[in-house]
Amino acid sequence: MASDKSTGWTATAFYRWLLVAPLAFVGLFFLWPILNVILRSFTDPSLGVANYERVFGGGPYLKVLWITVETAGIVTILCALIAYPVAYVISRVRGSMMSLMMAFVVVSLWTSVVIRSYAWMVVFQRKGVLNQFLVAADIVERPISFLPGTLAVNVGMVHIMLPFMLLPMLATMRTIDRTLISAAEVMGANPFVAFRKVFFPLSLPGLGAGSALVFMMSLGFFITPALLGGPRHMMAAVLIEQQANRLLDWGLASALSTVLLLLTTSIYLVYLRVMKSAGGGFAHGR
Amino acid sequence: MTNKYGINSNISRRTALIGLGAAATALGMPRLANAKTDQIVMATGGGKLEEAYRKTIYEPWTAKSGVNVINTSNEGARLKAMVEQGNVEWDLIQGPAEALAVYAKEGLLEPIDYSVVDKDAMVKGSAHDHFVVTDLAAYNIAWNTDNVTGEGPQSWADLFALDGRVGLWKRPFQTMEAALLADGVPINELYPLDVDRAFASMDKIKDKLVWWEKGAQSAQLLLDGEIDAGSTWNGRVFGPKKDGAPVDYTFNQAVLVSDGWGVPKGAPNKAEAFDMMAYALSPEAQAAFAKTIPYGPVNINADALLDDAVKANLPTLNDNSVLLDVSYWADNSSEIVERFNTWILG
Known part of the structure; x- marks a missing residue:
């Protein structure tokens, strides 16, 4: 039997060693390349901040970064509003009903994003099903030009992002002890108050995790805004791809990526603070 | 072979080479140089x-x-x-x-x-x-035959003057050439491009422009009548036209791309x-x-x-088409792409 103070094998030490391989993996294949990208933004083609002068000195770059953050923000809010009630309902059912409902959520992930974006093009176009319905039902006189447009972009992106909001929410809601709600009701809370004061605060970690996931994934969105959106939906990923792949200006591509990374990191830090004061999220892992 | 790799010592050189080759491939190393x-x-x-x-x-x-x-x-x-x-x-x-x-x-x-x-x-x-x-492929004019009656736009100027929705590729290469041709620049005097004039030409039709990102998308927009006419690559509309889809195209003023x-x-x-x-x-x-x-x-x-x-279905270099000047674009892509993206957002 090893005593507590021995220098020999302990469970804690063992768990630490378990971390070595994944940390080395992340360090080698994630942190090191990112460091290289940041370094490159200052050294390619020559040492200095010329690339950042281009990013911040006029041109399309700042505007595109703003559009990217704005689009990601709108998509996150829409996803949260839609996913919350759905997650709530799914978290209350059990058994095969739950499997069925989960299947509806997950099944869309099996189709590629490109195909789903083209599918939305077909729905929204002037001779598409939506316009045919609107005209046939006499709601509008002539087909509406949805494409390219904000509505089409938001619908397309929300559709693709919804599962990533729903799944963390559902995971959190399923762990909420329902007897707490009953207890609140026994103490005189009506269902609305019980929800607002007990269930909702307990579900916040899921809402926070889902929002962070959707927001950050949306920042890197590429094909959906390109297909469904107009000039006003040019995303940072499109510009970075053009520079990195087509024009081979890796210095500028690196500077753009670094600015986007800084932006994401600062938004994440703000999120951690907010979640901490709200009492949940990644900051308070369960 | 020695036994230092723990391999059976009477293994043949050939087998060992195959083994090494496989190991090299697995590690993503360059192939052995002199092997055929x-x-x-x-x-x-x-x-x-x-x-x-x-x-x-x-x-x-x-x-x-x-x-x-x-x-x-x-x-x-x-x-x-x-x-x-x-x-x-x-x-x-x-x-x-x-x-x-x-x-x-x-x-x-x-x-x-x-x-x-x-x-x-x-x-x-x-x-x-x-x-x-x-x-030699063509960046050329195409139109939806349900939406556009008559003979369709026969020049970039016709296309830009069309009362309807017009699609163009959301990249300056080829699209700038089209804009200049629409503004009346003679086809044999395109290069070096008058970039300011190209933007001025596109400014005039900004409201009816629908930008496409991918070739497949341009064909889809045309076939579904989402745009009335626009630019495309001839290979994208050749098959659909042959199969009876409501699309037609011309090689007039085609920008030949390769x-x-x-x-x-x-x-x-x-x-x-x-x-x-x-x-x-x-x-x-x-x-x-x-x-x-x-x-x-x-x-x-x-x-x-x-x-x-x-x-008859192949684009050719003649008096009424122009070969994309790839050297011009190699030298000027970076600057023009930046201006193009800025213009598109403005």
Whole structure:
């Protein structure tokens, strides 16, 4: 039997060693390349901040970064509003009903994003099903030009992002002890108050995790805004791809990526603070 | 062999080499230099073009040379990374000629071995120092025949004047040329481009423009009548028109664009790569290719192998078309792309 103070094998030490391989993996294949990208933004083609002068000195770059953050923000809010009630309902059912409902959520992930974006093009176009319905039902006189447009972009992106909001929410809601709600009701809370004061605060970690996931994934969105959106939906990923792949200006591509990374990191830090004061999220892992 | 790798000591040299080769492949290391290769790697954009290459170039060439061709995706960033790291896995790369011109300028391509590739048989402007142009496609005017009655827009000026929704490619290459032609610049005086005039020309029709990002998207927009007319690449609308879709097009004032082939600097099988390139540019391969996909040949002797019905569908360089100046774009892409993106957002 090893005593507590021995220098020999302990469970804690063992768990630490378990971390070595994944940390080395992340360090080698994630942190090191990112460091290289940041370094490159200052050294390619020559040492200095010329690339950042281009990013911040006029041109399309700042505007595109703003559009990217704005689009990601709108998509996150829409996803949260839609996913919350759905997650709530799914978290209350059990058994095969739950499997069925989960299947509806997950099944869309099996189709590629490109195909789903083209599918939305077909729905929204002037001779598409939506316009045919609107005209046939006499709601509008002539087909509406949805494409390219904000509505089409938001619908397309929300559709693709919804599962990533729903799944963390559902995971959190399923762990909420329902007897707490009953207890609140026994103490005189009506269902609305019980929800607002007990269930909702307990579900916040899921809402926070889902929002962070959707927001950050949306920042890197590429094909959906390109297909469904107009000039006003040019995303940072499109510009970075053009520079990195087509024009081979890796210095500028690196500077753009670094600015986007800084932006994401600062938004994440703000999120951690907010979640901490709200009492949940990644900051308070369960 | 010694026993230091823990291998049976009477193992043959050949078996050991195969083992080492397999290990090297598994680790992503370059192949052993002097071993005769049985396959080469070509990076392409995939799709129908790659299918046409396989049928009309790879398969006949493999039958001759005994070397198989495997394909991978042709990202420029990967090419640059491989050349920078000195670990090149591709023997050939295909891409838009204006992209190949950028790679050449960045020093990522080997000089073309014109002792193997027959320069004299190639049309003017197709044999460059570091890449060759293998076909002639058209960035041309097309329209939906349900939405546009009559003969349709016969010039870029007609297209820009059209009362309806007009689609253009959301990249300056080719689209700037179209804008200048629409504004009345003579087709033989396009280069160097008057960039300010091109933007002014597009300013006039900004409200009715619908930008497309991918070739497949341009065809879809046209076929579904989402746009009334616009630019496309002729290969995208050739099949649908033949199958009776409500789309038609013209080669008037077409901007001829090409696929380029190059050999990455430090490619492992240069000799085989140039051998296949030479075959791809031969009259037989060029004619077979043009029959499969409606892109015109760059070998002057290929025309004789094609009948008139096929030739009618191929873009040609004549008084009423212009070859995209890839050298101009290699030098000016960076600046014009930045201005184009700024303009599009404004």
